[in-house]
Amino acid sequence: MTTHVVITCEHGGNRIPSRYRECFTGFEPLLRSHRGYDNGALRTAREMSAALGAPLIASTVSRLLIDLNRPLGHPKAFSEVTHGLPKPLREEIIAGCYLPFRAQAETAIAQAMAGGARVVHVSCHTFTPELAGKVRNADLGLLYDPARAREAALCRRWQESLRERASGLKIRMNYPYLGTADGFTVYLRRRFPADAYLGLELEINQRHVMEGGTHWRALRQAVIESFRTAAAL
Numbered sequence: 001m002t003t004h005v006v007i008t009c010e011h012g013g014n015r016i017p018s019r020y021r022e023c024f025t026g027f028e029p030l031l032r033s034h035r036g037y038d039n040g041a042l043r044t045a046r047e048m049s050a051a052l053g054a055p056l057i058a059s060t061v062s063r064l065l066i067d068l069n070r071p072l073g074h075p076k077a078f079s080e081v082t083h084g085l086p087k088p089l090r091e092e093i094i095a096g097c098y099l100p101f102r103a104q105a106e107t108a109i110a111q112a113m114a115g116g117a118r119v120v121h122v123s124c125h126t127f128t129p130e131l132a133g134k135v136r137n138a139d140l141g142l143l144y145d146p147a148r149a150r151e152a153a154l155c156r157r158w159q160e161s162l163r164e165r166a167s168g169l170k171i172r173m174n175y176p177y178l179g180t181a182d183g184f185t186v187y188l189r190r191r192f193p194a195d196a197y198l199g200l201e202l203e204i205n206q207r208h209v210m211e212g213g214t215h216w217r218a219l220r221q222a223v224i225e226s227f228r229t230a231a232a233l
Helices: 018-024 028-032 041-052 087-114 149-165 184-191 206-211 213-230
Strands: 003-009 056-058 118-127 140-143 171-173 197-205
Touching: 003 041, 003 087, 041 056, 041 118, 041 197, 041 213, 056 087, 087 118, 087 184, 118 184, 118 206, 140 149, 149 171, 149 197, 149 213, 184 197, 197 206, 197 213, 206 213
Parallel strands: 003 056, 003 118, 118 197, 140 171
Antiparallel strands: 140 197
């Protein structure tokens, strides 16, 4: 069975479509913060896509409008800025921003499977170095479902390959979030069988993004090349 990689980036930017900008008056600092988007995630996703020849489904709309990585029933799918909007407006946001992104990714995965491929889906994210006064103790996180053996094995190989390329990094499994938390990969695991769909989430500490320069570039390259090795591409 051939392997087909699909890259997604749910929190790639902090853009607010013009129709909803008035709702965010006074919230500009929040949009620029880690709450507004995953700084560095889109660049990583684009480079992975280009290096691996993998399709990229990415959004630059801020998760403060609607969080594409959460189910619609989640209490934080809409942020404190948008959860109080009238229901017709929230339904418009769902129809215009949320559903098209999810449908595009799901269709890309389903089409690859229909062609006989096993799909490895990498959802690219970054995380703030400190949250609620607590320092996050990792450089990178690899998220997966421990009950799905192929996902677990691939993440172990990815971790080993990353350590060979960047021995000073602390790479943790299912950190700073659990791979079984209610994100997009969890939804897709319910849609597709474990032998045909592997859903992984990559999490990079934003302190590396903020450091920038050759260090940040080298880290992105290490992430991509270690994944290529781990997935035997």
